[in-house]
Amino acid sequence: MKTDMQWKPDAFTRALIEGLFEPAEQEKHQLTDRENEAFHALLQKAWETNRTRPIVDLFVFLQKMKQEKGLSPPALDPEAGLEEAALLLLAEKHESIDEHGVTIGGRVDRSLSIVGQAEKRCADYLNRHPVEAPSGIELRDAIAENQKRIRSVLKMGSEDWDSFSGQLKFAIESIDTLSRILDLPEKAVADIRRVTRRYRMRLTPYYTSLIMPGEVNDPILLQSVPTGEMVDNAGEEIPPVAADHSPARLIDQFYPRVVTIKATNMCGMYCTHCLRIAHIGKKDRIYSKDAYREALDYIRENHSIRDVLVTGGDAFVLPNDLLKWLLQELDEIDHVRLKRLGSRIPVTTPQRIDEALLDILEQSSDRKPLRVVTQINTAREITPVSRDAFRKLSNRVAAILNQAVLLRGINDTRVKMWKLSETIQEAYVRPYYVFNCSYRNPQFAHLRVPVETGRDIIESMYGNISGDAIPRYIATAGGKIPLHRDNVTGREGEQLVLQKPWSGETVLYPDPREEDRAGKPFAFEKYVIPEN
Numbered sequence: 001m002k003t004d005m006q007w008k009p010d011a012f013t014r015a016l017i018e019g020l021f022e023p024a025e026q027e028k029h030q031l032t033d034r035e036n037e038a039f040h041a042l043l044q045k046a047w048e049t050n051r052t053r054p055i056v057d058l059f060v061f062l063q064k065m066k067q068e069k070g071l072s073p074p075a076l077d078p079e080a081g082l083e084e085a086a087l088l089l090l091a092e093k094h095e096s097i098d099e100h101g102v103t104i105g106g107r108v109d110r111s112l113s114i115v116g117q118a119e120k121r122c123a124d125y126l127n128r129h130p131v132e133a134p135s136g137i138e139l140r141d142a143i144a145e146n147q148k149r150i151r152s153v154l155k156m157g158s159e160d161w162d163s164f165s166g167q168l169k170f171a172i173e174s175i176d177t178l179s180r181i182l183d184l185p186e187k188a189v190a191d192i193r194r195v196t197r198r199y200r201m202r203l204t205p206y207y208t209s210l211i212m213p214g215e216v217n218d219p220i221l222l223q224s225v226p227t228g229e230m231v232d233n234a235g236e237e238i239p240p241v242a243a244d245h246s247p248a249r250l251i252d253q254f255y256p257r258v259v260t261i262k263a264t265n266m267c268g269m270y271c272t273h274c275l276r277i278a279h280i281g282k283k284d285r286i287y288s289k290d291a292y293r294e295a296l297d298y299i300r301e302n303h304s305i306r307d308v309l310v311t312g313g314d315a316f317v318l319p320n321d322l323l324k325w326l327l328q329e330l331d332e333i334d335h336v337r338l339k340r341l342g343s344r345i346p347v348t349t350p351q352r353i354d355e356a357l358l359d360i361l362e363q364s365s366d367r368k369p370l371r372v373v374t375q376i377n378t379a380r381e382i383t384p385v386s387r388d389a390f391r392k393l394s395n396r397v398a399a400i401l402n403q404a405v406l407l408r409g410i411n412d413t414r415v416k417m418w419k420l421s422e423t424i425q426e427a428y429v430r431p432y433y434v435f436n437c438s439y440r441n442p443q444f445a446h447l448r449v450p451v452e453t454g455r456d457i458i459e460s461m462y463g464n465i466s467g468d469a470i471p472r473y474i475a476t477a478g479g480k481i482p483l484h485r486d487n488v489t490g491r492e493g494e495q496l497v498l499q500k501p502w503s504g505e506t507v508l509y510p511d512p513r514e515e516d517r518a519g520k521p522f523a524f525e526k527y528v529i530p531e532n
């Protein structure tokens with residue numbers, strides 16, 4: 001090994017080695033035979049190695065013996081006598097092997113313990129998620145069993161099961177059909193019968209196969225089957241914000257540069273927490289081409305609009321030729337630069353995502369970026385089939401974004417929401433928004449979750465899961481209002497106090513002073529404006 005006269009241990013390494021030689025506070029214990037053997041093996045490897053790991057292992061061992069037995073390195077083996085000079089040589093060797101010059105003190109005393117802390121933060125999640133929030137991929141066998149049962153009750157062939165039209169043809173819209181598939185309590189059946197006189201129910205057989213029999217508040221059941229609360233909840237419906245934001249037929253607008261076209265009132269299924277519950281699912285309606293033309297005219301005439309979101313209902317309910325026409329019309333408008341399609345169908349009826357649809361989406365996205373905005377609320381909704389639909393979609397469009405709704409009993413814990421984020425990310429979908437469930441509709445007031453609970457869940461993600469799996473937490477109240485806590489908790493002189501969401505620890509963060517810069521030329525300005 002080359003010795004470098006210039007080499008000096010850094011502060012972390014000095015502290016590590018000094019710590020090993022500090023006088024012991026506790027009574028000294030001898031090494032067991034096994035530890036003695038391990039020590040000599042580690043020591044030999046550390047001297048012989050060309051790798052960093054054996055040196056790290058030796059120092060970790062020395063630290064452990066010091067902490068647990070009060071033994072300093074020379075006391076581990078009085079004959080071999082491991083002195084400070086030898087440890088410094090090993091420290092230098094470690095640093096010279098490591099490409100980034102990481103010191104043994106930095107690695108053993110700092111990095112390993114930071115990683116240890118990080119692992120502790122996730123241990124609870126890793127233990128609990130397979131039981132508390134299994135994905136549809138993890139539950140594939142149970143789902144396959146459900147599918148068999150449902151198909152036999154409905155007398156549904158595999159061709160119908162595998163096609164969108166078959167899924168719609170066999171859609172479950174009455175409590176009588178549902179109770180042939182699911183063994184629901186008598187009282188629930190009576191209540192659902194009462195509620196479905198007012199509100200529509202529709203589950204595709206595929207989506208029904210995600211319901212696990214015997215789970216009382218099954219998260220798929222809660223999302224799709226209306227309960228008594230929907231008519232019993234006290235309160236008056238406040239019209240959706242959009243009701244006073246429709247400047248033209250089919251159009252909603254409250255942002256200067258983004259508009260939505262509500263292109264249909266139909267969905268593959270009807271959600272119990274639907275914001276548009278008043279419009280959706282009363283009666284399926286096909287709109288006239290003239291209605292679309294008026295909406296397109298509005299967009300054409302308003303040059304500030306650059307992003308158009310086609311929603312519904314559900315955009316993938318639209319027949320292919322209509323969807324193709326609508327996208328082509330939008331692509332023809334010069335100031336429209338991007339499009340989005342809003343659809344839950346990839347999770348409720350993934351059979352819809354066939355080659356014909358994919359070709360239409362790709363053609364449009366090739367002209368101007370097209371994103372698909374979907375709604376997945378639980379990891380359960382990602383099955384091998386829906387994952388495959390998203391995989392194919394992701395090859396054809398610019399992005400797939402998820403807008404989840406925070407719902408009581410469905411996804412209102414850290415474990416469930418982390419699992420949702422990670423599972424959809426593994427299924428090619430990017431978490432985008434988590435909405436706090438709207439206060440405007442008494443029908444689903446029972447599904448609402450306090451703002452603070454949601455904030456705790458979303459903030460718990462920072463530092464613990466991949467950054468691009470962390471959604472933004474939003475309230476819809478006359479526009480989308482972010483609900484993240486302000487992590488800037490104060491100011492000390494010229495520094496801001498920032499708080500790390502995962503530990504509560506604060507750091508000082510120097511902030512540039514505008515006063516120091518005002519009026520002074522900046523960057524290339526310096527070349528054209530003489531400094532005074």
Ligand SMILES: *Cc1c(COP(=O)(O)O)cnc(C)c1O
Nearest residue numbers: 252253254255258259260309480
């Ligand atoms: C949600 C919404 C949008 C899109 O908002 P983004 O923040 O861009 O996703 C646009 N218009 C209306 C009416 C909306 O409700």
Ligand code: SF4
Nearest residue numbers: 267270271274313344
């Ligand atoms: S898919 Fe969307 S629009 Fe349709 S019922 Fe569900 S929440 Fe409402």
